[in-house]
Amino acid sequence: MxxxxxxxxxxxxxxxxxxxxxxxxxxxxxxxxxxxxxxxxxxxxxxxxxxxxxxxxxxxxxxxxxxxxxxxxxxxxxxSPKNLTVPFPDASQILYKLQEKGILLAINSNRLTYSLEELVEKNFKDIDFIGIEGHNDSYPSKPDPYGVNNLVKKAGVSLDEAVYIGDSITDILTAKNAGIDCVLVTWGYGLEKDMQNDYPIKVIDDFFELIDLFD
CATH class of the missing domain: 1.10.150 (DNA polymerase; domain 1)
Structure with a gap:
């Protein structure tokens, strides 16, 4: 599980x-x-x-x-006010549902960490992420598994118990390099060829499909 x-x-x-x-x-x-x-x-x-x-x-x-x-x-x-930067529909609701199920939540991005924290604080006040790993010039960025490794260690789970959820080839390679499963979403900025990659265990079109992974 x-x-x-x-x-x-x-x-x-x-x-x-x-x-x-x-x-x-x-x-x-x-x-x-x-x-x-x-x-x-x-x-x-x-x-x-x-x-x-x-x-x-x-x-x-x-x-x-x-x-x-x-x-x-x-x-x-x-x-800038970043008024056009908003969570995708249902993102907050699904994160909350996963949190209620006892699933540990984390973020790993190549966006600068302070920017991640700013947007998370503004939009996901009810979500308790165990860690947020953003880009830092002192450490390798994705698709290097550095950030994922830190989050898995912090969560105290095995690699089999973790899943990486992203939208592009960078996320697929990050998950693969870390040795964890990957789920790809179709609503982001990934290319069609990314959706055909054979590494993700699932490609989803709707946030609610994530719930099935944790039952």
Missing amino acids: KKLAIFDFDGTLFDSICDVVLCYNRTLEMYGFPTLTRDEYIPCLGGNIDEITSLVLGDNASPENIEKVKETYLGFYNS
Whole structure:
């Protein structure tokens, strides 16, 4: 039986891409770089902030450009109200139901930790996550299993008792590298080819399908 549910954040629990697009495009315009559409941003997501910025810049991704665009973007993003960053429908309800069933809940994301904590505090006040592992320059980011390993150890469960829930190939590889099962959701930013990957034990179209995993 699964005892620990580790969730990816962007594209799994939260629909966050619109605010990311606005702040990145504002930054790109400021430096005279080409802006991207929402659909063009989606393949750039999944990595840490440096990796995303590099993909967003494309042919302009020199170390100097990555650094200045990243820092400017973070300034815009951190000071923005993030009104367009919201939990996916039913996310809060399902998390609460899992919590009531005694399932341990955690988050592992390549989003910066302070940003995760800010959005969780704002939107999931009734949910008690045992841990939130975000990106930290001092430690490897997903798909390295560093964050998952910490959460599994903190929860005191076996690898067989943990499941990783995400929306993209980065999440599949993270779960695989950690040696735990993976469930993929279809409502996020994953690509069609991700849904065809043979590693996830299940691909779900609705949050309520998660309940069956813990019965």
